[in-house]
Amino acid sequence: MRALLPEVEFMSSVGVHGFALSLDGYGAGPNQNLANPLGAGGTALHEWTIATRTSQRMFGQDGGASGVDDDFVARGFDNIGAWIIGRNMFGPIRGPWPDEAWRGWWGESPPYHVPVIVLTHYARPALVMHGGTTFYFVTEGIEHALARAGEAANGRDVRIGGGVSTLRQYLQARLIDTLHLAVSPVLLGGGESLFAGLDLPTLGYACRE
């Protein structure tokens, strides 16, 4: 992570963990809407993570699979001091907030347990949830959001949750240190493509395996 401002060194690592893509490169299916927030077929992208012990515990359930998938899911929560998510990942509402009724997809105790910066064009007061999660709504763009997340993380790491548009913006700005992708054995045929028009090697990224 290079300095955001000349005189300030950004101390956190910025990572994306277990970001699910279809075999044909989509992070969400076509025709996203209220009933299908992940687009047509998009939930199939996340079956591998939902099945893990770590995810089940987050939903308050016992059981779930251990193994390599679970290791990756668990690692994605390790030493994370703040998240950044796009507004569409926070909720289905577009345009100005009609009111403050929408409080995220995750109920009153979201699985983050740290500050979550929500990228949006529409200001809204911070939203304090149970269990340590507070949503902060940042309207000043991705660099400012990252600076806020870095402060909030207080030396721990920043995780960028998604979705595709948020990732693409941070990749394009070369602000991501590590990106872990999970290619799911599913074809979506359309939707939000992570790679289209994004020349990652030219941006300085390489596959580390």
Added chain:
Amino acid sequence: MRALLPEVEFMSSVGVHGFALSLDGYGAGPNQNLANPLGAGGTALHEWTIATRTSQRMFGQDGGASGVDDDFVARGFDNIGAWIIGRNMFGPIRGPWPDEAWRGWWGESPPYHVPVIVLTHYARPALVMHGGTTFYFVTEGIEHALARAGEAANGRDVRIGGGVSTLRQYLQARLIDTLHLAVSPVLLGGGESLFAGLDLPTLGYACRE
């Protein structure tokens, strides 16, 4: 495989085997030319297959790795009665053939050992090589090429070798029965995208794993 002509049933299975894609979905890198027939960085796509015992034996070498990669490479030659390849896979020459000097990338004894149909817009006499490979140059389009390959395969299967453009045409025409992809841990950033604008689920394809 459905009938190509109403009264003729096509007996061969049509498959693509071990087709290498980069993580970002390219089957060849950007800026393909004589020195880089696979485009910038494109050879990295094929390292996994070159390392296998089956490939090494084809190059007349001992050794090479066994295991799952080798199993897939070997399976890709099993019961194949004919190949179809695009002209760019046969050689770097574009436009009309200047003469008959170019005889493929593979020397006098190519690793096919069966008839190989080469898709081209420019007619050329068949080219009989050592070891059972004969290149046939077909100018009447992909359906005709497949019919010719089916005849030549004589009950065995047809393998479509590539490249990306050839695959896309056959996928679009719904003429491929099975497609085995090998995602290589490399980013190319540009080049020939297999999936861009190709809606495989709508064409009737699904991931079988």
